[in-house]
Amino acid sequence: MNFLPNDTLAGYARTAVDLRARMVDYHRSPLAAQYLQAFFGSRLADRPSxxxxxxxxxxxxxxxxxxxxxxxxxxxxxxxxxTAIIAAAAAALDLTGEVLPADVAPDDGGVLFLPEPIYHRGVSGEVSSIGAITWARTTNTGSGRSFWAIAGWADHHDAHDPAAVRRRAQLADRPDLARQFGPYVLTDFTEIPIGRPVDPRPDLPVLDGDDRDWEPAPDGRFCIDETTTAMRAWAAVAYAFWRIQAQPLATVAAAPLDRAPPCCAGQHPP
Known part of the structure; x- marks a missing residue:
């Protein structure tokens, strides 16, 4: 795990700063560019080249x-x-038809760390962790439309993550390559429009039992089942966090006295 279990809030903050710096270093590496090309190349495979x-x-x-x-x-x-509060809110979220303003996020770009990862199960039945989420406010130069680009990142060192187990198996004969990854690995990417209605999620592909490998989530961890939700898990977690963190904190004020103290009520000693 990237975060130490049972750490203090101050410890989480220090670790987040270190992880962020390590991810900046990773994005300067040749592997980062190669991984992005393979990652997005596979997602564009069904579109015109x-x-x-x-x-x-x-x-x-x-x-x-x-x-x-x-x-x-x-x-x-x-x-x-x-974590459980954010995950429960995300699992029930449906933004279909909603029009999001440009200031719905706390910043135009940010990184959300989850010391206790939330897991999600895709339509294929495979489970993966959400250890971090990034977002960036972006404008398409061609259409002029703005949107939130939201990326999900798995904790590369999560011993409980089935996706990490699969990744280690794939890299078993390339330990040199495995060491070049940053503390988080890009696993998911989606967009949420700004200023126009959110489209409904496309219909999920119909799979039979032979095409689905139903993996169990780690014990005691919250897992969002994407076969039953209206949004992709990492985007829903990001939005749930945006809304919850924007709520004002309760303030504490001194209770008013029910009567004036003696020195203020004319009860002065002679």
Missing amino acids: PSSGGMAKVLTAVRAITANPWRFGEPYVIAPAM
């Missing part, structure tokens, strides 16, 4: 979207005691 120049522009844009929150964004940490 862009030209080499067009693909270069796409990679430049996503490199900024995924790296800049670590470099310049504000860091936030969810205390473990709040």
